[in-house]
Amino acid sequence: MLDFARQFAAIRPEVLTAIESVCDSQQFIHGPQVTSFEHAAATACAAPHAIGCASGTDALWLAMAAAGIGPGDAVITTPFSFFASVSSILRCGAQPLLADIDPLTFNLSADAVARVLNTPAGANVKAVLPVHLYGQCADWDAFNALKQRYNLLLIEDAAQAFGAAWNGTPAGALGDLAAFSFYPTKNLSAFGDAGLLTTLSDAYDERARMLRAHGMRRRYFHDEVGWNSRLDTIQAAVLEVKLRYLPEWNQQRRDRAARYDQLLRDAGLTATSPNEGIVLPVTDPRATHVFHQYVIRAPRRDALRQHLSDRQIGSEIYYPLPLHLQTSLADLGYKRGDFPVSETAADEVLALPIYPELRDDEQQTVAEAIATFYT
Numbered sequence: 001m002l003d004f005a006r007q008f009a010a011i012r013p014e015v016l017t018a019i020e021s022v023c024d025s026q027q028f029i030h031g032p033q034v035t036s037f038e039h040a041a042a043t044a045c046a047a048p049h050a051i052g053c054a055s056g057t058d059a060l061w062l063a064m065a066a067a068g069i070g071p072g073d074a075v076i077t078t079p080f081s082f083f084a085s086v087s088s089i090l091r092c093g094a095q096p097l098l099a100d101i102d103p104l105t106f107n108l109s110a111d112a113v114a115r116v117l118n119t120p121a122g123a124n125v126k127a128v129l130p131v132h133l134y135g136q137c138a139d140w141d142a143f144n145a146l147k148q149r150y151n152l153l154l155i156e157d158a159a160q161a162f163g164a165a166w167n168g169t170p171a172g173a174l175g176d177l178a179a180f181s182f183y184p185t186k187n188l189s190a191f192g193d194a195g196l197l198t199t200l201s202d203a204y205d206e207r208a209r210m211l212r213a214h215g216m217r218r219r220y221f222h223d224e225v226g227w228n229s230r231l232d233t234i235q236a237a238v239l240e241v242k243l244r245y246l247p248e249w250n251q252q253r254r255d256r257a258a259r260y261d262q263l264l265r266d267a268g269l270t271a272t273s274p275n276e277g278i279v280l281p282v283t284d285p286r287a288t289h290v291f292h293q294y295v296i297r298a299p300r301r302d303a304l305r306q307h308l309s310d311r312q313i314g315s316e317i318y319y320p321l322p323l324h325l326q327t328s329l330a331d332l333g334y335k336r337g338d339f340p341v342s343e344t345a346a347d348e349v350l351a352l353p354i355y356p357e358l359r360d361d362e363q364q365t366v367a368e369a370i371a372t373f374y375t
Contacts (some may be wrong), residue, residue: 001314001315001316001351001353002185002314002353002355003074003355004184006355006357007118007249007355007356010357011040011242011245014241015238015241015242018033018238018240018241019234019237019238021033021133021270022233022237023226025127025233025272027233027328028232028233028234029230029232029233030232030233031233031236032233033233033234033236033240034052034231034233034236035236036240037052037111037212037231037236037237037239037240037243038050038051038052038196038236039288040240040243041110041172041180041182041196041239041243042072044162044163044170044243044246045162045170045171045172045173045198046169046170046172046173046180046229047170047172047173047179047198047199047200048200048202048205049112049198049199049200049201049202049204049205050172050195050196050197050198051136051196051197051198051205051208051253052195052196052230052231052236053194053195053201053212053229053231054099054183054184054193054194054195054199054228054230054232055176055181055193055195055213055229056084056159056179056180056182056183056194056370057084057087057088057181057193057194058195058212058227058229058262059179059181059196059197060084060085060088060129060155060159060179061088061091061092061161061194061195061207061227062179062197062211062212062227062229063155063177063178063179063199063204064088064089064094064127064129064155065092065207065208065211066091066177066197066199066204066207067126067127067153067155067176067177067204069092069094069126069127069153069187070093070094071090071093071094071095072124073091073092073094073095073124073125073126074094074095074096074097074122074124074126074128075089075092075094075095075097075107075122075125075127075128075129076097076098076099076113076116076125076126076127076128076129076309077089077096077097077098077099077108077129077130077131077189077326078099078100078101078107078108078131078133078155078323078335079098079100079101079132079322079323079325079339079342080101080133080316080319080322080323080339080342081131081133081157081319081323082159082282082319083323083326084159085128085157086095086098086111086323086329086332087303093114094126095100095121095252096269096329096332097116097121097122097125098114098116098264098323098332098334098338098339099112099113099126099339100112100137100155100339100340100341100342101339101341101342101345102341103341103344103345104282105133105138105139105282105284106134106345106349107130107132107133107136107137107138107139108128108130108131108138109199109341110138110139110142110143110145110146110261111118111142113128113143113146114146114167117146117150123302125152126153126230127152127153127154127155127176128143128146128151128152128153128154128155129155129156129157130143130156131157131159131160131268132156132158132159132161132164132171133156133160133165133246134160134185134255134281134291134292134293134295134318134351135160135161135289135291135292135293136161136164136165136283136287136289136290137161137165137166137174137284137287138166138286139165139254139284139286140167140169140174141166141167141286144341153175153176153177154174154175154176154369155176155177155179156172156174156175156177156178156179157176157178157179157311158171158178158180159171159180159181159183159186160181160186160187160292160293161180161188161290161292162180162182162186162187162188162246163181163188163250163288164247164288164289164290164291165249165287165288166286166287167286168288170247171313172198173198173200176199176200176201176202176204176291177197177198177199177204178197178199178334179195179197180195180196180197180198181194181195182194182195182235182239182359182373183194186292187243187246187249187253187292188216188242188243188246188368189248190235190238190239191234191235191238192232192235193235193238193365194231194235194236195229195231196231202259206369207259207296209228209331210223210224210226210350211226211227211314211322212226212227212228212229212230213226213258214226214227216226218238220273223266232283248284248356249356250290250291252356252357253290253292253334253354253355253356254289254290254291256291256294256354256355256358256363257281257289257291257294257354257357258364259296259353259360259363260352260354260366260367261279261280261281262330263363263364263366264278264280264296264367264370265280267303267367267368267370267371269370269371269374271346274297274298274299274348275299276296276299277299277374278296278297278374279297279298279348280294280296280298281294281296282314286365290310291354293316293318293351294353294354295343295348295349295350295351295352296350296352297348297349297350298348298349298350299374301317301347301348301349301350304350304370304373305349305350306307307319307369307373308363308366308369308370308373311369313353313365313366313369315350315351315352316350316351317346317350317351318349318351319346320337320341320346321346322342322346324338324342325343326337332333342354345351352366353366
């Protein structure tokens with residue numbers, strides 16, 4: 001699915017020099033590279049504030065905690081996402097409410113959110129947490145309309161979407177707050193766990209910085225019970241090097257996605273319904289997609305994946321079981337059938353290898369293997 005070594009080989013001298021500078025300084029926590037990366041990330045996201053933290057999961061929690069979301073509040077999000085989208089809401093003491101997804105983009109459906117808002121449970125909703133799944137922003141025009149109508153906070157789960165945009169506005173500057181992950185598989189990746197939240201609000205920025213450091217505004221004076229969620233200086237140094245290359249890398253991902261589209265079309269494998277053939281990813285014309293994942297809908301998905309695996313071709317399912325059906329979230333009270341679009345997607349989606357250094361011949365091999373399976 002990924003070859004980390006190819007990316008590292010291209011930037012090895014710069015990365016090692018950046019790490020060496022941290023080692024020489026011995027400032028491993030909140031060193032100057034953290035502030036430098038925060039400023040660079042804020043600029044890239046067109047957001048006034050960026051706050052580094054320990055992981056994307058922490059960034060989600062910090063975003064909601066900074067906005068004062070807690071017990072008695074509800075937050076609407078999607079059942080078709082990584083677990084942290086819901087677990088972070090629970091960590092704040094708030095109630096997760098789920099709404100189904102758009103069948104074309106797999107992103108949270110604003111229409112489905114509106115239906116939840118018009119139920120009795122909707123009266124407690126303080127925020128909506130759309131996920132920019134696979135690197136494509138959710139329909140922010142529709143969510144902004146809901147924000148105005150219902151006086152809601154919008155918080156972006158942009159864990160997979162650094163560099164994505166909606167109508168030219170980058171992810172990270174669309175909502176009131178946004179959370180990013182720099183897990184090693186992400187488009188912008190650290191050498192371990194790391195995260196970031198951005199915000200348009202001076203007040204949220206100040207509060208998030210306090211909460212990520214045990215609730216301290218002054219050293220050893222704890223105004224609130226916060227958490228230890230610092231971005232290591234070495235990770236910040238690595239991320240700032242990589243950030244300079246990210247626009248080029250994201251464009252290469254878009255080029256790779258377009259090549260997959262052409263290869264699969266030329267092989268006669270594509271259709272508008274998975275009952276008839278492979279359904280290609282859909283990009284909303286208002287979105288700038290960064291293709292963190294290239295995800296098809298595939299007939300006989302599990303058999304296809306085994307066929308690829310037998311030929312040593314990587315693939316992955318994001319996600320095989322929607323959140324409302326996870327054992328640990330049974331207390332949310334949902335059941336199979338509550339979110340049919342998400343459940344169908346979980347049975348059909350398959351992510352193919354995509355990264356900037358993926359070669360043409362490797363993509364050709366993937367397409368030929370898929371064609372062999374279906375013919």
